[in-house]
Amino acid sequence: MTINKYMHNVTTDQISVDVLTKSELKEHEQKISDYLEKKAKAQAEAEAKAAQRQAILDRLGLTADEAKLLLG
Amino acid sequence: MATTTNYNWTTPDDTDLVKDGAAAIRTLGSSADTTVKALNPGTTAGDIDYYTTSTAKARVGIGTAGQVLQVNSGATAPEWAAPSAGALSKITSGSFTEVASATVDDCFSATYKNYMVILNVFSVNSNSIDLFWQYRYSTNTQAATYNNSAFGYTSANALTGYGASSANSLELIQKVGEPAADVSIMNLLIQNIGTDTKPYLFGTGADGEDAINQLRIASKQTTARTYTGFILTPSVNTISGSYVVYGLEN
Numbered sequence: 365m366t367i368n369k370y371m372h373n374v375t376t377d378q379i380s381v382d383v384l385t386k387s388e389l390k391e392h393e394q395k396i397s398d399y400l401e402k403k404a405k406a407q408a409e410a411e412a413k414a415a416q417r418q419a420i421l422d423r424l425g426l427t428a429d430e431a432k433l434l435l436g
Numbered sequence: 437m438a439t440t441t442n443y444n445w446t447t448p449d450d451t452d453l454v455k456d457g458a459a460a461i462r463t464l465g466s467s468a469d470t471t472v473k474a475l476n477p478g479t480t481a482g483d484i485d486y487y488t489t490s491t492a493k494a495r496v497g498i499g500t501a502g503q504v505l506q507v508n509s510g511a512t513a514p515e516w517a518a519p520s521a522g523a524l525s526k527i528t529s530g531s532f533t534e535v536a537s538a539t540v541d542d543c544f545s546a547t548y549k550n551y552m553v554i555l556n557v558f559s560v561n562s563n564s565i566d567l568f569w570q571y572r573y574s575t576n577t578q579a580a581t582y583n584n585s586a587f588g589y590t591s592a593n594a595l596t597g598y599g600a601s602s603a604n605s606l607e608l609i610q611k612v613g614e615p616a617a618d619v620s621i622m623n624l625l626i627q628n629i630g631t632d633t634k635p636y637l638f639g640t641g642a643d644g645e646d647a648i649n650q651l652r653i654a655s656k657q658t659t660a661r662t663y664t665g666f667i668l669t670p671s672v673n674t675i676s677g678s679y680v681v682y683g684l685e686n
Contacts, residue, residue, distance in 0.1 A: 367674065370532035374665075374681075375542040377528075384536060392536050399566075399671045 367392065443471050486514055523685040527551070531678035534560060540679060541572055541665035546630045548683035553624040557668070557677035558613045558644055565612040565670045567620065568605040571635065571657055572665035582606040584637075584655035588648035596648060605669070606637065606655050612675065613644015619677065620644040622651075634660045 366383045373379075384392060421431055438447045445467035448460040475493060477485055482498025484505075499505075499516025508515045525548075532538045544551060559565045571578040584606045585599035598607060612620045622641030629635035639653040657663070668675065 367536045368534070370535040370538040372528070372530050372538075372540045373542055374528045374540065379530060381532075381535065395669070396672045403671075 443467070445471070484514065488513070524552070525683045525685075527681040527683050529678070529680040531676075533676045534674040535676075536674055537667055537669045538675065538677070538679070539572065539665065539667045540681065541575070543666075543681045544626070544630045544664050549628060549630060549686050550684040551626045551629065552682040552684060553626060553666070554680045554682075555608075555622045555624065555641075555668070555677065556619045556679075557609070557622075557675050558616050558619040559670065559673060559675055560614070560616075561673035562614060565672055565675065566607055567609040567612050567675065568669045568671065569608045569637070570605045570667050570669070571629075571661075571663040572667055573661045573663050577667055578657065578659065578661065578663065579604045581658045582655060583658060584653060586651060586653040588643075588651040590648055591646050602658070606657075608639065608653065608668075609641065609643050609651070611643045611645040611647045612670065616676070618644035618646075622653075629663050632660050632662050634658055635663055 367389065368381050369384055369388070371380050371382070417428075421428060424431075426434070438449050439445060440447060446460075446463055448457065452460065475485075477483075477493050477495040479495060480497060483495045484498075485493050485495055488494045494513070496514055496516070502518065503516040504519045505514050506517050507513075527543050528540065530540070557567055570582075580602070582603045582605055583601050584603070585597065586607070587595060587597035590596050598610065600607070608622055608624075609620045620641065620643045622639050624637055624639040627636045627638070635657050637653070637655040637657075639651070639655075641651050641653075642649055643651065668677075668679075
């Protein structure tokens with residue numbers, strides 16, 4: 365499967381749709397890999413934080429809404 | 437000597453001699469010829485005739501492509517001239533289909549300091565795509581020093597936000613819509629651009645997946661350059677969509 369890039373030069377009004385070169389494709393794949401890694405890390409951190417929060421609520425015997433009311 | 441009512445052409449008197457008829461006809465014809473030519477001064481295709489007095493006419497030659505007809509500075513005659521830029525001038529527009537990146541070069545220049553960009557973007561591959569913006573200068577991409585913050589109100593009635601400091605790109609939209617019917621729309625105002633400056637970008641919009649109903653974004657590129665364009669890239673897969681760029685009068 366080929367992946368294309370769109371380029372529009374407004375001065376010349378030239379529009380081109382070209383297949384990514386090997387180096388561009390490698391860069392594109394690396395970018396996706398970095399993005400997915402970053403996203404997975406952020407999700408893991410969010411889940412860990414949520415679990416930590418729930419553990420504290422359980423220890424205190426409060427629901428999330430009750431804690432919110434208390435802190436609000 | 438008898439004359440005509442409107443143009444005062446000389447005609448033979450009733451008592452003139454028949455032998456002078458040919459000369460009289462020549463004189464009348466010549467007068468008519470001169471008058472008709474004066475009424476039709478054009479010489480070239482595209483000429484427009486206009487009155488210089490209540491009875492005399494002159495020609496103005498055709499202008500060049502894109503020129504418009506206007507009144508001259510003395511308010512005495514029409515002339516062709518380049519149209520003056522309006523308060524909002526369309527610079528360019530275009531559309532792209534399933535691409536890994538969409539680049540628009542040379543849409544920003546010193547002509548304007550501020551621009552409006554309207555984006556409609558969707559994905560045919562996935563609804564988990566985020567959309568990124570980077571500035572272009574000449575044929576290079578600025579891949580550093582983006583400061584941005586965004587917040588929105590989600591479909592679950594909650595505030596949400598994202599942002600970054602000194603990032604390699606600017607995250608415009610999270611969750612670009614998957615089918616064309618769920619297009620993500622953003623209206624961007626880009627200020628302080630086109631010369632060696634640090635541009636600001638302010639945007640409003642909504643993602644196509646209805647995860648964030650309303651989105652506000654503010655960004656500053658902290659490296660000064662003469663930025664001339666932009667590139668849109670998805671986090672994964674490809675994007676489709678369209679763009680329109682307007683220059684705002686300085």
